[in-house]
Amino acid sequence: MQKIQSKLKLLFIFSILFFLSGCEEFKDVDKDVFVSMIGIDLSEDKDKPYKVILKLFVPTSSFKQNPEANYTYLVEKGETLSEAIRMLETHIDKELDFGHMKLIVIGEELINNNKTKEILDFLLRRPDIQLISWITVGRPNAEEIVKMVPAGETAAYPSLYNYFDGNGTESPYIVTTFLFDFRRRMMDNGLDPILPIVQVSENKTTFTVNKSFVLKDKKTPFELDSLSTLVFNTLSMNVQMADIEVNEENELFVARLDKIKAKNKVKVQKDNQVSLEIDAKLVGYIAESENALNMRDLPKYSQLLEKEAKDKITKFMKLLQSEGIDPIGFGLKYKAQTIHHKRMSTEKWKEAYKNADVKVKVSASLKSTGSIQ
Amino acid sequence: MSRYFYYFVLINMVANIIASVPSILLRHYNEGSVSAMVLATITGTLIITVYAKFFIQFPGMTLPDLLKKTTAKWFYVPLILIMTVVWFIAGMITLITFTFLLIRYLTPEMPIILISLSIILSVILGCLIKTDRVLYTVEIIMLITFPLIIYIFFKASTDANINWNFIKEATLFINQMPNLESFTSSFYLFLGVGNLFIFNRFFNIKQKFGWKQIISIFFITILTLFTTYFIPIGFHGTSEIESLVYPWLQTSDSLRMKYSLIERVLFVFLLFYLCIAFLSILIHWHVAVEYLKYLFTFEKIKVKDVNIGILIPPAIFTVISTYFVQALNESQLFRFSSIFYMILAGFFPCMILVFFYIKRRMKYAENTK
Numbered sequence: 001m002q003k004i005q006s007k008l009k010l011l012f013i014f015s016i017l018f019f020l021s022g023c024e025e026f027k028d029v030d031k032d033v034f035v036s037m038i039g040i041d042l043s044e045d046k047d048k049p050y051k052v053i054l055k056l057f058v059p060t061s062s063f064k065q066n067p068e069a070n071y072t073y074l075v076e077k078g079e080t081l082s083e084a085i086r087m088l089e090t091h092i093d094k095e096l097d098f099g100h101m102k103l104i105v106i107g108e109e110l111i112n113n114n115k116t117k118e119i120l121d122f123l124l125r126r127p128d129i130q131l132i133s134w135i136t137v138g139r140p141n142a143e144e145i146v147k148m149v150p151a152g153e154t155a156a157y158p159s160l161y162n163y164f165d166g167n168g169t170e171s172p173y174i175v176t177t178f179l180f181d182f183r184r185r186m187m188d189n190g191l192d193p194i195l196p197i198v199q200v201s202e203n204k205t206t207f208t209v210n211k212s213f214v215l216k217d218k219k220t221p222f223e224l225d226s227l228s229t230l231v232f233n234t235l236s237m238n239v240q241m242a243d244i245e246v247n248e249e250n251e252l253f254v255a256r257l258d259k260i261k262a263k264n265k266v267k268v269q270k271d272n273q274v275s276l277e278i279d280a281k282l283v284g285y286i287a288e289s290e291n292a293l294n295m296r297d298l299p300k301y302s303q304l305l306e307k308e309a310k311d312k313i314t315k316f317m318k319l320l321q322s323e324g325i326d327p328i329g330f331g332l333k334y335k336a337q338t339i340h341h342k343r344m345s346t347e348k349w350k351e352a353y354k355n356a357d358v359k360v361k362v363s364a365s366l367k368s369t370g371s372i373q
Numbered sequence: 374m375s376r377y378f379y380y381f382v383l384i385n386m387v388a389n390i391i392a393s394v395p396s397i398l399l400r401h402y403n404e405g406s407v408s409a410m411v412l413a414t415i416t417g418t419l420i421i422t423v424y425a426k427f428f429i430q431f432p433g434m435t436l437p438d439l440l441k442k443t444t445a446k447w448f449y450v451p452l453i454l455i456m457t458v459v460w461f462i463a464g465m466i467t468l469i470t471f472t473f474l475l476i477r478y479l480t481p482e483m484p485i486i487l488i489s490l491s492i493i494l495s496v497i498l499g500c501l502i503k504t505d506r507v508l509y510t511v512e513i514i515m516l517i518t519f520p521l522i523i524y525i526f527f528k529a530s531t532d533a534n535i536n537w538n539f540i541k542e543a544t545l546f547i548n549q550m551p552n553l554e555s556f557t558s559s560f561y562l563f564l565g566v567g568n569l570f571i572f573n574r575f576f577n578i579k580q581k582f583g584w585k586q587i588i589s590i591f592f593i594t595i596l597t598l599f600t601t602y603f604i605p606i607g608f609h610g611t612s613e614i615e616s617l618v619y620p621w622l623q624t625s626d627s628l629r630m631k632y633s634l635i636e637r638v639l640f641v642f643l644l645f646y647l648c649i650a651f652l653s654i655l656i657h658w659h660v661a662v663e664y665l666k667y668l669f670t671f672e673k674i675k676v677k678d679v680n681i682g683i684l685i686p687p688a689i690f691t692v693i694s695t696y697f698v699q700a701l702n703e704s705q706l707f708r709f710s711s712i713f714y715m716i717l718a719g720f721f722p723c724m725i726l727v728f729f730y731i732k733r734r735m736k737y738a739e740n741t742k
Contacts, residue, residue, distance in 0.1 A: 004677075016494065074591065099637075127477050131626040132635055180627040181534060184610035188539075191610075264522065329538065336541035340403070 030059065033094040035100075036071070036158050039142030040081065040119055041107035048077040049115070051107075052084040053146045054096070057156065069153040075143070082123040098128045102161055104135045104179065105143040105198065114219045116193075120186060124181060131180040134164040137213050137221075139199045150206045160198070163209050172233050172242040173210035173226055186218055189346050190331025193218065194232070214325045222323050231316040235262045235278065236328050243287065246301075246308040251291060255305050255366060257284035266334045272344055274356040276330055278313060282306075285368040295370045305364040317358045324354055374425060377508045378692070380515055381572060381656050382421065382590070385565025386597040387522065388653035390430045390621050391646050393710045394471045395472045397558040400615040402606070407547045409555035410598050417563030418591045420721060425582040429730045431735070433577040436570035437667040440727075443734035449587050450668060452727075456570070457664040458610050459717065464657030465694045466710045467559040468492060471650040472698050474619065479643055490691075491652065497687040499655040500662045505575050507659050511652050518648045525642055526600050529628055535607040543606045554711055557718035559598060564721055618703060667688050 039053035058070040074091050078084030089096055106119060123129055140144035145160070153159045162168030164176045175196040177185075185193035194216065197211040212229045215223040224232060233239045234257075242257045265277040286293060286301065293301070320326065329347055398406045417528035431439060436456075472489045480488065480526075499510060520530065532561065608627045617623050625642035635641055665671075665686045674682030694734040 128481075130639075131623060132629040132637065165631070178534065178627065178629075180608060180623070184536070184539070184608070187573065187612040188610045189612065191536075329536075332536070332538045336538040336545070339545050341548075 007345060031094055031314070032097045032174075033057070033059070034097050034099075036101065037103035037105060037146055037160070038098075038101060039105040039107070039138060039146035040110060041138075041142045042109040042113055042115070042238050043077045045077055048079050048084075049078070050081050051075065051077045051086055051143070052081060052088065053143050055083075055146050055158070056096075057100075067253060069149055069155050069253050073147055073150065081119065098126065099130070099244055101129060102133045103158070103164070104133055105138040105142040105145050106135070106195075106254065108137055108139045108197075109141065111137055111195075111221050113211060116186070116215065116218070120183060124183060129179070131178065131183075133152060134161075135177050135179050135182050135195060136164075136209075137154050137195045137197045139197050144200060145198050145207070148200055148204075148207070160207055163198075164196075168230070170239070172209070172239040174334075175212045175229060175233060185327075186215075188246065188332060190326065190333070190335050190349075191329040192216070192325050193328045194224075194327040197218050197223070214327045216323065216325050222325055227312070228316055228319060229281065231312055232327060234254065234260050235264070235280070235313070235316075244282075244309060244312070248304045248307060251289075251301070251304060253289035253291075253293070253301065254287045254302075255282075255364075256287040257282045259283035264328060264330060264333055266330055266337065268334070268338070272352050274334075274352045275359060276317065276356050277359045278310065278317070278361065280313065280360070280362045282309060282362065282364040284364075285366060286370050291367075293373055295369055298366050298369065301369075302364045302366045305366060306362045309362045309364060310360050313360045313362070314358060317360070321334075321354050321356065321358070324350060326353060374429075374586050375576055377512070377571070377572070377575065378580075379566070380508065380511050381568045382563075382565040383502055384511070384649065384652050384656060385529055386562045386594065387519075388467060388646075388649050389562055390597075390601050391474065391503070391619065391650070392467060392719050393707045394558045394561065394714075395605060395620045396615070396618065396707065397711055397714075398555050398602050399605060399617070399620055401555045402543055402611055402614060403546050403549075404555075405546070405549035405552035406555040406602065407544060409551035409553075410559050410602060411547070411595050412551045413559035413563070414591070414594050414598060415471055415555050417560055417594060418587060420725075421563055421590055422582070422587050423568045423725055423728070424569055425580075425586070427732070428573045428576075429580045430732070431573070432579050433574060435574045435663070437664060439731050439735070441667070441675065442738070443731050445585075453664050453668055457462060457661050457668075459700075459720065460657045460661040460664065460711055461690060461693075464496075464654040464661065465690075466706070466713065467650050467653045467657070468496075468548045468694055469701060469706055470710075471647070473703060474622065474643065475647075477619075478622065478639065485698055486695055489695055492654070493691050493694065496651060496654045496658060497691065500658045500687055500690075501683060502659075504572060504659070504663070507655065508572065508575055511656065514648050518645045521641075522645050522649070525625065525638060525645070526604070528630070528638075529604050529608075529624065530600070532608075532628060535604070536610070536625065536683070537607060538625065539610050540603045540607045543611050554715070557714040558711065559601075560718045561714045562597060562601075563594065564717060567721060568656055569662055570651045571663045658687075658690060661690070 034057045036055045036057050041053065042049060043051035052075070054074040056072045058072055058076065074088045076084045076087045076091070078087060085096070104123065110119070150159050163174055175194055179196055182193055182195070185191050193215045195213045196209050197213060199208045201208045208227040210229060212224045212232070214224060216222050217219070230242060234242050239260065240258065242260060244255050244257065246253055246255055255352040261281040263279045265279070267275045267277060269275070282305065330353060334349065335343065398410070414544065437449070437453055440452065468489060472485060472492065474486050476483065477487055489693055499507065605617070605624045606614060608624045609617060609620070614620065622639065622642070626639040628638040630636060671682030671685060672680060674685070
């Protein structure tokens with residue numbers, strides 16, 4: 001009896017094997033093609049407003065054999081983004097895999113035409129698109145950015161990634177916006193979305209990323225120039241390093257800051273008068289100077305730096321207020337400290353924000369004059 | 374209390390992060406979720422305390438044992454049947470939710486039945502083993518996966534991209550009346566203690582449940598609710614947060630581990646949660662099968678002396694859950710689980726009345742002896 005039972009058990013276990021479907025449902029890696037970035041442009045065709053450009057990694061058998069970057073591009077127009085991508089699937093013999101896509105480039109024209117909501121919906125709805133992919137604006141259009149391969153690009157890691165991943169260049173001029181960050185900024189009314197602008201540099205060999213767009217009322221873009229982008233980055237604590245040029249009282253030197261701490265406060269008095277307080281702490285050393293410097297005068301240089309930084313921040317804040325844009329999130333800060341039924345309405349807050357006093361306090365301390373005095 | 378007690382209490386809490394609990398809570402973020410969570414923490418700790426204190430009086434006895442001893446047949450048969458259904462549904466909800474997650478994120482090409490069957494198959498083999506072995510399985514898997522999940526939670530709450538202003542904003546909604554749906558779904562996190570109904574069989578030695586245990590349970594639940602609710606808000610803001618179908622998955626997708634083997638935390642998170650979901654289904658269905666054993670003697674059903682009776686309940690479970698995996702869509706699943714949580718929030722406190730009755734009868738029985 002024992003024998004039959006154990007035989008039956010074995011039979012049962014083997015019958016489980018029939019549940020295995022083998023490789024029927026599984027696609028081999030060589031049947032997939034990986035998308036490295038997607039560009040979305042506005043096309044001239046009115047019926048098919050979207051133009052999708054995909055940059056695909058061309059598989060190579062080994063890195064040694066083919067160390068240079070190799071890409072294929074697919075371009076298609078469509079009424080919706082999905083339609084364009086569905087058509088693109090007929091352009092290539094393999095399955096398109098978006099799981100490794102880390103960069104989204106939106107054409108400048110599309111941003112100007114206020115199509116961000118539709119694009120965002122597509123990007124969020126697809127589960128295979130990473131929420132940690134970076135979202136950027138391509139100037140003059142996305143196609144040019146996506147199709148450019150700068151000199152010295154290595155296979156498998158597009159050099160445009162390096163600008164944003166905090167691993168290659170860590171310039172204070174580069175704004176990094178993740179897709180999920182862009183989403184929350186688009187949804188919330190106290191924090192405006194900001195996107196970096198990617199340009200092809202003049203000699204057509206590299207990219208330039210030092211400007212940014214702030215979407216006013218989540219719609220019309222307002223461009224921040226390089227300096228404003230730098231100030232934005234220092235204030236919202238995205239960067240650890242920045243250079244500030246100080247030109248005051250016959251001194252011209254460049255301070256390299258290696259520690260930046262900025263705190264924002266919103267204070268509301270009676271009759272909805274708002275004051276915005278920015279408290280910045282800068283620590284650094286002097287990287288370049290026109291005149292010979294004296295170590296004993298470091299406190300004086302620090303004061304000059306304080307004055308310069310205060311000027312720049314105040315100017316930047318005035319710019320934000322006059323345009324009514326809020327990428328730093330004072331509106332959110334206000335919401336975070338006021339109980340919900342006592343808050344002013346969004347319109348009222350916008351008005352109050354525009355008329356708010358700005359109090360900037362900078363405390364700088366320069367620790368060294370560099371290797372020479 | 375023995376450490377095994379904490380395992381099944383904890384698993385019920387942690388497993389629900391991927392289920393519909395966070396999305397129900399976040400849907401009502403401005404309608405009294407925060408106060409509902411506060412209320413649930415207090416009542417939840419209370420119910421855990423009452424349940425634990427009741428069962429430590431009867432070491433090694435399961436609830437069906439006690440019911441059989443003290444109540445009439447017309448009372449305990451329907452009650453145990455109801456409990457079987459409750460435990461089965463609790464496991465099934467986790468199963469269906471996780472199947473949906475897998476097909477959405479990990480294996481979109483696989484047929485849905487195959488995914489659910491592969492989970493069910495591994496769970497069912499676990500249902501049939503002995504109670505103490507179930508607990509050992511739980512311990513081993515917990516030891517492997519739990520530190521890594523804690524690490525992901527830690528990473529998330531210290532991430533540079535989490536915006537604490539959103540969290541503060543959400544906390545300020547505390548002065549509202551608690552929302553019923555939010556309350557019942559966060560109360561569900563505490564109901565892992567209900568597994569004591571069967572697992573008390575394992576605790577043969579008299580246990581202690583004092584203030585130390587109550588306070589530690591209290592803090593664990595506060596931490597769990599905080600991660601469940603506030604971390605997704607920190608990453609995604611409050612406005613239109615209800616548009617996220619699986620808030621915690623999208624939160625784990627917003628995490629980036631720059632130097633990790635897999636940069637996209639989502640997949641790591643899904644794999645660890647596969648283990649947690651497995652344990653959660655295993656515990657629930659094991660309890661459900663054990664209940665049925667009190668009502669029917671499956672040993673009697675034999676084909677040529679081979680005992681196949683014991684395979685009947687798992688077979689029924691499989692058939693029902695594979696049917697529902699195909700029949701339900703996401704919105705129905707969420708409604709279904711929301712209603713289920715509401716019913717449980719009524720059912721579990723009512724069991725305390727039964728406990729009182731049992732206690733009195735047991736005392737009486739002892740006295741007459």
